[in-house]
Amino acid sequence: MTMPPPALASPGPGDPAPALPRPLRLPVAAALAVAAGAALLFALPPYDLWWLSPVGVALLAAAVHRRRLRAGFGLGFVAGAVLFFPLLWWTSFSAGWLPWALLSVAQAVIIGFAGMAGAWVSPLVDRWRWTWPLLAGLIWTAQEALRDRAPFGGFPWGRLAFSQGDAPTLKLAAYGGAPLVTFVVAAAGGALVALVLSVPRPRALAGFALAAGALLVGPAALPLTPPSGPTTTVAIVQGNVPRLGLDFNAQRRAVLDNHVNATRRLAGEVAAGRQKQPDLVVWPENSSDIDPLRNSDAADAISAAADLIKAPILVGTLQRTDDPEDIYNVGILWNPGTGPDLAQQYAKRHPVPFAEYMPLRPIARMVTDKVDLVRNMLPGDHPGVIDAGAVTLGDVICFEVAYDGIVRDTVTGGAQLLAVQTNNATFNEAEALQQLAMVRLRAVEHGREALMVSTVGVSGFVDGEGGVHGATGFNTAAVVVRDIATDGPRTLATRSGNWPEVVAVALTVAALAGVLPLRRRRANIGNDGEIDSEER
Structure with missing residues (x-):
């Protein structure tokens, strides 16, 4: 018979207290x-x-x-x-x-x-x-x-x-x-x-x-039960970011041009029969740091790319406000022929403290003025459910993939495909891989295929069982095209x-x-x- 440890034995009358x-x-x-x-x-x-x-x-x-x-x-x-x-x-x-x-x-x-x-x-x-x-x-x-x-x-x-x-x-x-x-x-x-x-x-x-x-x-x-049924063809564009020799405005334009040119090359591959015609193209977060709703040059460049690829593009961009200190981080659907669809856009709901906005900024500024490098990003007010025609996207931006409710809201709102737009250019490959691990879990959690697209990598597709397909390298330009199953189950976790x-x-x-x-x-x-x- 196994005796309880001395600390747990009940002392008898007159016995000394047991040592714990x-x-x-x-x-x-x-x-x-x-x-x-x-x-x-x-x-x-x-x-x-x-x-x-x-x-x-x-x-x-x-x-x-x-x-x-x-x-x-x-x-x-x-x-x-x-x-x-x-x-x-x-x-x-x-x-x-x-x-x-x-x-x-x-x-x-x-x-x-x-x-x-x-x-x-x-x-x-x-x-x-x-x-x-x-x-x-x-x-x-x-x-x-x-x-x-x-x-x-x-x-x-x-x-x-x-x-x-x-x-x-x-x-x-x-x-x-x-x-x-x-x-x-x-x-x-x-x-x-x-x-x-x-x-x-x-x-x-x-x-x-x-x-x-x-x-x-x-x-x-x-x-x-992995997603099945009808498929749609989706392309992700990782345009990469120039590192040296450009001032701030030239850097922003170069990033946009990288994604425009990569999409143009994809259109050439499609025209030559070497690549499938995509039903949707997804660009990453900050693929256009120039607000295309306020800058006609940026808008013309994106429209030309959408017209050439003959598919809508989900563009990651920053929208300015009347206050120059405040911005929104958005994904907006840009259609060939008609341009931006203001009804199909998503503003990031959960800006990250210390990275996208600075809590206690006056106090932090007393220690280092580098806190002013962190912008003041305002939160959006609705889930990222975007109807792209061929597929309904559940768009989440960058760090939001870590938050259970933000991802779940897109699925309960009708998302057939999870899309994570991110920009890792100011971080490193380890951070990108940490995000990709979260995408893998979300795909299994909600029974949806998923994608992650970054300006610099890592980008790739994830199937409904968490398997990664077409993962790109870091600090390189790449385009990946994949057929996505759009009929995913409603998992117990989602319900x-x-x-x-x-x-x-x-x-x-x-x-x-x-x-x-x-x-x-x-x-x-x-x-x-x-x-x-x-x-x-």
């Missing part, structure tokens, strides 16, 4: 927190070692177990800093070190809260070790829900779900979206740490090993909306509250292993 289990030595815990952050980092693109995600969760869970709350927060913050400072390094390229540091710290603080929660639930795990996978899954899903929304509207980069592009767990996206993928990956991490601590008990060891394996590999057996996440957050709150009686019991025992061993 102690946490790991603080230097060991700190080393595990650093390793956890590194594992979570290397699980994500461009490294793509997806199996390190549950390992990272397990390492942090072991580090914070049985610690005081402030130590749990500190260890979580260390893991978050190790993850986010290198992961978000590309945010420093255009606006300097301050936005990068502020954003990375803000994200690390929320991982700190996850570490604190892990420390808080230690009595529950000690009493019922089988709860560790469940609690780990709930805590990580809840912290990602918080990061999706706060601070400054949230920045959900580095989610566990976005590391699973090549993993069997990607299929779970069709059943519960990114929150379900994160929950299962984190639960596998909880099973791993429980497994390690169950080494003296073979039955528990086998159970947790089986649970971890089932969580990580079992989803491979889940069925997916359920954000309910899986809401349920996970509610259960997390209930679990955190439910631990309170056990913590009070420990306090009554008067020999809390956390207290005496905190600095060990």
